Amino acid sequence: MTRQWTARLRFVNPDKETRMKKINDILMTKDPFEEILMGNEAVVRAMVETGTRVIASYPGSPTPEIAAAILSIPQDRRPFYFEFSVNEKVATEVALGAALNGNLSCAFFKSVGLNVALDSFVQLSLMNITGGMVVVVGDDPGANSSQNEQDNRNVYQMARVTVLEPASPQEAYEYYKHAAVLAKKEQTVVVLRLTTHVCHARQKIRFGARENPAPYRTGFNRANGPYIALTTMALDMKRNAIQKLRRAGQYIQQAGLNREISSQNSTGKGIITSGLTFLSVLDVLEMSAYRPDILKLGAVNPLDEERVLAFLEAHEEVLVLEELDDILELRIKALAYDHGLKTKLTGKTHDEDFVGEYTPDKTRDKLAAVWPDLAIPSPALPALPLAVPPRPAQMCPGCGHRSAFFAIKKALEKEDVTVADIGCHTLGYMPPYEMGEILLCMGSSAGMASGLSLFNDQKRVVAFLGDSTFFHAGLPGLINTIFNRHNITLILMENGTTAMTGHQDHAGSVIPVENLLKSLGIESILSCDTYNQSKLTELVRTSLAVKGISVVIARHPCMLKFTRQKRKQPGFVQTHVDIDQDICTQTRDCVERFSCPTFTRKPDGTVFTHPDLCIGDGSCRQTCPEKAIVFGKEAK
Numbered sequence: 001m002t003r004q005w006t007a008r009l010r011f012v013n014p015d016k017e018t019r020m021k022k023i024n025d026i027l028m029t030k031d032p033f034e035e036i037l038m039g040n041e042a043v044v045r046a047m048v049e050t051g052t053r054v055i056a057s058y059p060g061s062p063t064p065e066i067a068a069a070i071l072s073i074p075q076d077r078r079p080f081y082f083e084f085s086v087n088e089k090v091a092t093e094v095a096l097g098a099a100l101n102g103n104l105s106c107a108f109f110k111s112v113g114l115n116v117a118l119d120s121f122v123q124l125s126l127m128n129i130t131g132g133m134v135v136v137v138g139d140d141p142g143a144n145s146s147q148n149e150q151d152n153r154n155v156y157q158m159a160r161v162t163v164l165e166p167a168s169p170q171e172a173y174e175y176y177k178h179a180a181v182l183a184k185k186e187q188t189v190v191v192l193r194l195t196t197h198v199c200h201a202r203q204k205i206r207f208g209a210r211e212n213p214a215p216y217r218t219g220f221n222r223a224n225g226p227y228i229a230l231t232t233m234a235l236d237m238k239r240n241a242i243q244k245l246r247r248a249g250q251y252i253q254q255a256g257l258n259r260e261i262s263s264q265n266s267t268g269k270g271i272i273t274s275g276l277t278f279l280s281v282l283d284v285l286e287m288s289a290y291r292p293d294i295l296k297l298g299a300v301n302p303l304d305e306e307r308v309l310a311f312l313e314a315h316e317e318v319l320v321l322e323e324l325d326d327i328l329e330l331r332i333k334a335l336a337y338d339h340g341l342k343t344k345l346t347g348k349t350h351d352e353d354f355v356g357e358y359t360p361d362k363t364r365d366k367l368a369a370v371w372p373d374l375a376i377p378s379p380a381l382p383a384l385p386l387a388v389p390p391r392p393a394q395m396c397p398g399c400g401h402r403s404a405f406f407a408i409k410k411a412l413e414k415e416d417v418t419v420a421d422i423g424c425h426t427l428g429y430m431p432p433y434e435m436g437e438i439l440l441c442m443g444s445s446a447g448m449a450s451g452l453s454l455f456n457d458q459k460r461v462v463a464f465l466g467d468s469t470f471f472h473a474g475l476p477g478l479i480n481t482i483f484n485r486h487n488i489t490l491i492l493m494e495n496g497t498t499a500m501t502g503h504q505d506h507a508g509s510v511i512p513v514e515n516l517l518k519s520l521g522i523e524s525i526l527s528c529d530t531y532n533q534s535k536l537t538e539l540v541r542t543s544l545a546v547k548g549i550s551v552v553i554a555r556h557p558c559m560l561k562f563t564r565q566k567r568k569q570p571g572f573v574q575t576h577v578d579i580d581q582d583i584c585t586q587t588r589d590c591v592e593r594f595s596c597p598t599f600t601r602k603p604d605g606t607v608f609t610h611p612d613l614c615i616g617d618g619s620c621r622q623t624c625p626e627k628a629i630v631f632g633k634e635a636k
């Protein structure tokens, strides 16, 4: 199958360093220009052009490149204030506070970040946000880098917020600008709903000019409120939110955000779609026997009922094609029912329709099932000459978490229960470590472990937690453990960064984790470097013998971050380890128990190392009972 529309988006990743150096110049250019940018980067240019003044975020895929692009602009040139907040809820609150001072503001985060922000987020539409506020949420259909593929469109109707959904990086840029204009005009919040491949695709985009930023404002005035949504006050504020949403609908119509792509030979058929699915539909219809008309919705809330009704009336059959849940479909069916329309409406018909991204292949299958006479050929991508072996996710060479898992496993019994949390250390659940048997969401390990420990004298319960997650949502669970005197061992995997999402800074750089733990009154806090494996094993054993809460801080800097920094130093020589084949007796502990990707077993049973993977850290050397792992020739 040819992919003309989705292929116009580029998914390649050129040399990151060079790109990031260039990107800040691009983002700060004064006059209009054209450039190939990633969706996430295009959003930053829109922030610059719209005069967004305060931006707050907590990292998470698919949006961390928004932060990377922002941070590529040196702080003294940055035309806005930016911070990584401690979590998504706080980011939303910081952005709101700044907007109540009169500054256009923005909070951005990933799909599940909205769950964390929700308590504050649902209040936003009730507020008169004088400066205007945009919330950028990166949904992740296909769960490419998330613990689920939740469809946040389910929430927006409840929260009574306007939601714009771009299909491409170009639209991501344009729609952010619309969101900003509307948010300022109505003194409200507008959501820009991105999805993974809109965030990460690259496209040549025509950008506008930028003005010098206006001074920061500090003009909060409670007379612009009410800002306290208590009892009956909340009802008037809700009435106001409904009015704003209605007026947002008028803006959406006037701005032409919902558009129709008409065909000469639609044969009375139409498709209503939005987001990236729209591009997949265009791709697939390149090869069809006829082309249904398309109504492409750029605004998923409020629904442009007038436009949708006119489209339904003009067609005998309409297919609603949307990724994930049947949000549009149910509302469109209700609309058709209310107006007594005879249009045949089809949407999701199988469980699989609710699962995964609507790639051109998936979209093709759905279209072909609903309208076989479209006669769309089956995917015609050439088969690969060799089956590519699956490559499971794994920790990087030299990762301190690997050393930790190797050491901790030695201290555990088979029946002990281990509870995972979210971060690079989640990979501890993979063989050969197999630690962390349950995972919910960020910061959930201490709470779950506490529940598991109740009435449980037979099994010891161990919870893992990363340091960024500790501050994000881990603290309440831990405080609950202390408060209610639960009996767990917490292993804090401290690597000094938010590793999994690209090494963002976190509160631990200002508030040391160990100090905070001590201040909570935990009596048993032990710590060591994870490369000191025998010591870590011993500390975990000691900790497991403690009744009540005990903590082991398993510390080692993230080696990916550390090695990248080291490689930039002049005269740096990469060292690596080798196997001394004269000593090696093929116990294969390095491959089967330590499992660093540097070690590979040949068909004849001998083991060799990959110098291109090995970072020369040597954390593996203590794992070999024969001491056959030695530093290579370049070792210092």
Ligand SMILES: Cc1ncc(C[n+]2csc(CCOP(=O)(O)OP(=O)(O)O)c2C)c(N)n1
Pocket: 058, 059, 060, 061, 110, 112, 113, 116, 146, 147, 422, 423, 424, 425, 442, 465, 466, 467, 468, 469, 470, 493, 495, 497, 498, 499, 500, 501
């Ligand atoms: C609510 C929420 N926000 C953001 C993320 C994205 N995310 C995945 S892991 C992680 C943090 C990992 O940092 P840390 O706890 O320090 O563990 P590390 O990866 O450094 O081992 C983040 C922010 C998420 N999964 N859920």
